[in-house]
Amino acid sequence: MIYIILLLLSFSFTYFIKEYAMKKSLVATVNERSSHTVPTPHGGGIALALTWFLGLIYVYMIGEIQSNLFYALLFGVVISVVSFFDDIYELSAKLRLVAQSLVAIGGLYFLGGFESLTFGVFDIQNSLFTNIFAFFMIIWFINLYNFLDGINGYAGSEALFLSLAAFVLFGGSHFLVLGAAVLGFLFWNFNKAKIFMGDVGSTLLGYNIAIFTIYYANQEATNFWIWIILFALFWFDATLTLIRRKKNGERLSQAHKKHAYQRLNQSGWSHFKVTNYSIGINIVLFAILYFIANVFVAFFVAMVLMAFVMRFVDKKKSFD
Numbered sequence: 090m091i092y093i094i095l096l097l098l099s100f101s102f103t104y105f106i107k108e109y110a111m112k113k114s115l116v117a118t119v120n121e122r123s124s125h126t127v128p129t130p131h132g133g134g135i136a137l138a139l140t141w142f143l144g145l146i147y148v149y150m151i152g153e154i155q156s157n158l159f160y161a162l163l164f165g166v167v168i169s170v171v172s173f174f175d176d177i178y179e180l181s182a183k184l185r186l187v188a189q190s191l192v193a194i195g196g197l198y199f200l201g202g203f204e205s206l207t208f209g210v211f212d213i214q215n216s217l218f219t220n221i222f223a224f225f226m227i228i229w230f231i232n233l234y235n236f237l238d239g240i241n242g243y244a245g246s247e248a249l250f251l252s253l254a255a256f257v258l259f260g261g262s263h264f265l266v267l268g269a270a271v272l273g274f275l276f277w278n279f280n281k282a283k284i285f286m287g288d289v290g291s292t293l294l295g296y297n298i299a300i301f302t303i304y305y306a307n308q309e310a311t312n313f314w315i316w317i318i319l320f321a322l323f324w325f326d327a328t329l330t331l332i333r334r335k336k337n338g339e340r341l342s343q344a345h346k347k348h349a350y351q352r353l354n355q356s357g358w359s360h361f362k363v364t365n366y367s368i369g370i371n372i373v374l375f376a377i378l379y380f381i382a383n384v385f386v387a388f389f390v391a392m393v394l395m396a397f398v399m400r401f402v403d404k405k406k407s408f409d
Contacts, residue, residue, distance in 0.1 A: 092266070095270060096273045098139075098143070103136040103276070103278075103284060105136075107277060107284040111130055129282060129285055130284045133290060134172075140270035142163070144267075145263060148263055154261070164192055164199060169289050169292070172291075189227075193223075196227060200300065203306065205306075227300070233323060234295030235291040236327050239351060240363060242360065245275040245278050248294045250319075254375050254378075315384060321374055330349070330408075352402055
């Protein structure tokens, strides 16, 4: 019952924010990075975040989430608030990086750090190395999720997939809470979007995924690779695009439209088609994890899949 209530809250919050934004002309302007052509209200992530934190507090109060995970996730309020002001005032990159570093440190503090990084044949348990790695991973996940929030339903459907897949694999009421919060927003964002998520939602989702990755890896080291496989569609695209742009000598802070989903859209695919194909790829990634017992073999198969996906995108629209 609580999940239905949260779904309705997210749905209603998003609607009221959409209406308010329209009245106040708080719309996302079309620029060189945009994949949309019509100014559209933004800030739907506020509804997502409010619903998520309300649900998170509820599952903590009834004892269905561990304290360290709860406080680490709750610390995401910081990135949501900073991103809220960034949506309105366009804060400097340095200030955003400071805020992201703060939440990375805070999240790691509440989780008790990142204990071990396993590669199957050997483990890295040096706490200095693992925590530095985790610190940069959190910052990268925050940013890459923001980068890949660019077309209707894309970022929201990824979060919904991760919530449901993680619930199947790990259990946990917090995943259903997140899924309900995202689904209520997605009603207004999928296909012909009536409102966008904005940084306030995308950065929070990236932070949450990083925290889940570290928390479950601390329970069982191989769980790290499970999350990496589940999240492969986003981090593979973002990381490969960054490497390619660096190799081309581009200024990395410059706005661009070179991510795989953007190039598919430029090739003539609609937002709806790109998002639906991404859902299909995610289902295949889940199937790889579910049916291949060895997580490292599953990771290899997943990377082969992602390489084929990127090769397909390159043929549709080359990376200039």
